[in-house]
Amino acid sequence: VKALVRKIHDYLFEIPPQGRMRVPARLFIxxxxxxxxxxxxxxxxxxxxxxxxxATLPGIQKAAMAMADIHPGYGFPIGGVAAFDPKEGxxxxxxxxxxxxxxxxxxxxxxxxxDLEGKEEQLADTMYQVIPAGLGSTGELKLNTKEIDRxxxxxxxxxxxxxxxxxxDLTYIEETGRLPDADPSVVxxxxxxxxxxxxxxxxxxxxxxxVQVVDQIYDAEAAEAYGLxxxxxVIMLHTGSRALGHQIGTDYLPFLDKATKKxxxxxxxRELVCAPIDSPExxxxxxxxMAGANCAFANRQVLAHLVREAFWKxxxxxxxxxxxxYEVAHNTVKFEVHEVDGERKRLLVHRKGSTRAFxxxxxxxxxxxxxxxxxxxxxxxxxxxxxxxxxxxxxxxETFGTALHGAGRAKSRRAAKKAYxxxxxxxxxxxxxxxxxxxxxxxxxxxxxxAYKDVDHVVDVMCKAGIxxxxxxxxxxxxxxx
Ligand code: 5GP
Ligand code: MN
Ligand code: MN
Numbered sequence: 001v002k003a004l005v006r007k008i009h010d011y012l013f014e015i016p017p018q019g020r021m022r023v024p025a026r027l028f029i030x031x032x033x034x035x036x037x038x039x040x041x042x043x044x045x046x047x048x049x050x051x052x053x054x055a056t057l058p059g060i061q062k063a064a065m066a067m068a069d070i071h072p073g074y075g076f077p078i079g080g081v082a083a084f085d086p087k088e089g090x091x092x093x094x095x096x097x098x099x100x101x102x103x104x105x106x107x108x109x110x111x112x113x114x115d116l117e118g119k120e121e122q123l124a125d126t127m128y129q130v131i132p133a134g135l136g137s138t139g140e141l142k143l144n145t146k147e148i149d150r151x152x153x154x155x156x157x158x159x160x161x162x163x164x165x166x167x168x169d170l171t172y173i174e175e176t177g178r179l180p181d182a183d184p185s186v187v188x189x190x191x192x193x194x195x196x197x198x199x200x201x202x203x204x205x206x207x208x209x210x211v212q213v214v215d216q217i218y219d220a221e222a223a224e225a226y227g228l229x230x231x232x233x234v235i236m237l238h239t240g241s242r243a244l245g246h247q248i249g250t251d252y253l254p255f256l257d258k259a260t261k262k263x264x265x266x267x268x269x270r271e272l273v274c275a276p277i278d279s280p281e282x283x284x285x286x287x288x289x290m291a292g293a294n295c296a297f298a299n300r301q302v303l304a305h306l307v308r309e310a311f312w313k314x315x316x317x318x319x320x321x322x323x324x325x326y327e328v329a330h331n332t333v334k335f336e337v338h339e340v341d342g343e344r345k346r347l348l349v350h351r352k353g354s355t356r357a358f359x360x361x362x363x364x365x366x367x368x369x370x371x372x373x374x375x376x377x378x379x380x381x382x383x384x385x386x387x388x389x390x391x392x393x394x395x396x397x398e399t400f401g402t403a404l405h406g407a408g409r410a411k412s413r414r415a416a417k418k419a420y421x422x423x424x425x426x427x428x429x430x431x432x433x434x435x436x437x438x439x440x441x442x443x444x445x446x447x448x449x450x451a452y453k454d455v456d457h458v459v460d461v462m463c464k465a466g467i468x469x470x471x472x473x474x475x476x477x478x479x480x481x482x
Contacts (some may be wrong), residue, residue, distance in 0.1 A: 005034065011465035014063070014195055015048075020268065023123040028399070028465045033068060033453075034143075035061035036410075045412065047077040047467050053268045059089025059277075061340055061347060068461040069408025069453065072096065075102055075271030078353030078409075081402040083338065084277060086348055090265065091282045091289075092274035093256060095350030096250040096333045100292035103174070103329030104377040104405075106388065107307060108226075110321040111233040113213045116477065119315060123211065124435045124478045131209055131306045132201040133482040134439030139200035141302060148192045148244075150185040151186040151199060155294030157299035164200070166319075169304060171366050173240035173327040174356060177297040179334075183287035191247035195295060198242045200302030204482030205413075205443050207239040208379075209307060212386060212474035222372040222390050222471040226325055234474060235322070236386060239301050240331065243289075244313035246294045252285050258320050277348050289333055300327060301334055325388075327373040330355045330405035338400050349400050357391035357403035357468055360426030364368050376468050379406045380455035382447065383429050387470065389457050394466040403468045408454035416451035417442065438481035447481065 002280060006014045008026075013034055015025040025048075029037070037048055047070050054064035054076055061083045070079035075094025082095055100351035116123065140161070143151065150158045156170055156177025170176045184192075202209060214232045217223045222464045228234070241248075259275035259282070267273060275282035304324065311317040333350045340347070358365055358374040365374050373391040380386040384407070395401055411419065425448045429436050438444050462468050 011461050015052060019327055021052060023055050023060050024053045024063045025051040026065045028462060028467060029068050030461050032165045045072050047072045050077040053272060056268055057090055058265060060086040061085060067404035068458040069404040069406050071409045073352060076352040077270060079404060080352045081111060081354050081400055083099045083347040083349045083400050086277050086346055089277050089348055090274035091277050091286055091333060091348060092272060093249050093252055095352050096269050096289055097331035097352050098246045099240035099331055100245035100248060101329045102331040103236045103296060103297035103327060104236055104379060105304060105327035106325040106327040106377050107235040107322050109233045112231045116233060120435055120478060121147060121315040124437050127209060127310045127480045128437040130310040131480060133480065135199045135204045138197035141200045143196050145158060145192050148195055149184040151298045152187060152291035152294050153182055155297035156180055156301035163264060164302045164305040169301065169324040172324040173297065174329055177294050177301060179290040181287055182290035182294045184291050186284050187248060187291050188251045191244045191251065194243035194247055199299055201242060201380045202239050202303065202482050203242055204440060206447055207482050209237045209480040210476050211235055211345055211478040212476050214472050215475040216473035218470035225369055227374055228472050235307055236379060237307065238302060239303060240290045242299060244295045246291040247290050252288060258287060291367050306389045312367060323408045328355050328377055351402055353405050354402050355405045356401060357395050358401045359391040359393040359396045376403050378404060381407060381449040381452045382476055383434060383449035384455050386474045388472045389468040390471050392466060394470055395468060399467055404458060407452040407458055409451060410453045411451045413446040416448055420448035420450060434476050435478045443481045
C-alpha cells in the first residue's frame with residue numbers, strides 16, 4: 001500500500017484515485033502514523049482500505065478524508081469525513097456509525113482544583129450512584145412510546161421541558177440539541193421499545209463522565225471566549241443514542257441493501273450499502289437518523305442534569321455553577337454549505353468518528369464563540385490528557401470544517417482485553433491520582449490508555465496541519481465508565 005501513498009506535506013498524505021476510486025483518499029497523519037497504518041493493515045484491521053472504498057462512492061466531493069485518529073470501523077474508517085453532492089451522492093449507515101450522534105458535552109464549573117481536594121472519593125461515589133451506566137442499565141426516566149416520539153422530534157428541548165437542565169444549555173449544543181428533519185414514524189417499534197427506560201443513561205465501554213482540570217492554556221483569547229482558566233474544573237461527558245440509535249442502524253442495513261441493488265450502486269464492501277440521497281429510501285433513512293440524533297441530544301441533556309445533581313449531593317455545588325461550554329457530536333450526517341472549487345455548495349457531510357470543527361464566522365456557531373471558532377472537544381483516555389481545540393478557516397477549506405474526535409484506537413477491543421488486566425489499570429491510574437469507577441471490568445481493559453494512540457501526538461498532527469488550533473489541555477481526576 002505504501003508505494004501508492006503520496007506525501008503532500010509533513011502532515012498530509014494522499015492516495016491518488018486508482019481502480020474505482022472517484023476521488024483521492026487523504027490522510028492527516030505523519031510518517032510514523034502512516035507506517036503504523038500500513039504495517040497494521042490486515043484482513044480485520046485495515047482503515048486504509050476502508051478509506052479507499054469510501055472514495056469509490058457516487059457523488060463524493062473532493063476526497064475521502066481521515067483525521068489523525070483514524071482506525072478501522074464498520075465500512076467507513078473511524079476518524080473519517082465524506083461529503084456528497086445531494087443530487088449524485090449517497091447516504092449510508094456506515095458513514096454515520098451505529099451510535100448515531102454519539103458526542104461529547106463539556107461542562108465548565110466555577111470550581112478550581114483546590115475545591116475538590118480531599119473530596120474526590122466522595123464525588124466519585126456519588127457520581128457512580130447518581131449516573132446510571134453499564135450495559136443495559138435503565139434510568140429514572142420511564143417513557144411511553146408517545147413520549148419517546150417527543151424525544152425523537154424535540155431532542156434536548158424535550159428533556160429541558162421535563163426539567164432536565166436549563167434553556168441556556170441549548171444555546172451551546174450543536175444544532176441547539178434538536179434536528180428539525182427527524183421523523184419518529186420511520187423508526188421501528190423495536191427501536192422505541194428498547195429506549196423506553198434508557199434515556200439518561202451513559203451506556204458502557206468508551207462512554208464516560210470525566211471530571212478534569214484545565215492544566216494548560218494555549219490561546220488566551222479563545223480560552224476567555226470559552227470561559228476557561230488554568231486550574232479550573234470541567235466535566236466531559238461522552239455518550240450517544242443508546243439502544244435506539246443502534247437499532248436504527250440495524251433496521252436500515254437491509255433496507256439500504258435493497259436500495260443499493262435497486263439503484264445499481266456498486267459498492268466494494270457490503271458494509272457500504274447506501275441509497276441515493278435524492279431517493280425515497282435515502283430520504284427515509286435520513287429522517288430516521290435525525291430522529292436517532294435527537295435521542296442522543298436528549299440523553300446528554302438528562303446526563304448533564306445528573307452531573308449537576310451529583311455535584312450538589314456530594315459537594316453542595318449549586319447547578320448554576322455548572323454551565324454547558326459546548327456539545328458536539330462525532331457520528332453524524334448533515335446538510336451543510338461548503339466551498340467546492342470556488343463555489344458555495346450544499347453537501348451532505350458524513351462524519352464518522354470525527355467532529356464538526358467550524359472556523360470563525362460561521363453562522364451556525366453561538367455568538368459567544370463565533371469570532372474564535374467552534375470548540376472542538378477531543379477525549380484522550382482516562383489516563384491521559386484530553387483537549388479543547390478550536391476550528392480554523394483552513395479546516396473549513398480543507399476538511400469541510402472537520403477534525404479529529406479522540407486519540408483513536410491503536411489496539412482492537414479484543415487485543416486490549418487480553419493485554420490490560422482491569423485491576424492493574426485501576427491501581428496504576430490511582431498512583432497517578434486518577435480515580436476510576438466502572439460498572440464493568442471489560443470497559444476498563446478495553447479502554448485502557450495503552451489501547452489508544454498518543455493523544456498529544458495526534459492532536460499535534462492536526463494542529464500542525466492547520467485544521468484545528470489548541471485552546472486548552474485537560475487532565476483527568478475522576479473517570480466514571482460504563
Ligand atoms: P469513540 O466515540 O470513537 O468510541 O471514542 C472517542 C474517543 O474517546 C476515543 O478515540 C478515545 O480517545 C476517547 N476516550 C475513550 N475512553 C475515554 C475516557 O475514559 N476518557 C477520555 N477523556 N477519553 C476517552
Ligand atoms: Mn458512542
Ligand atoms: Mn463516541
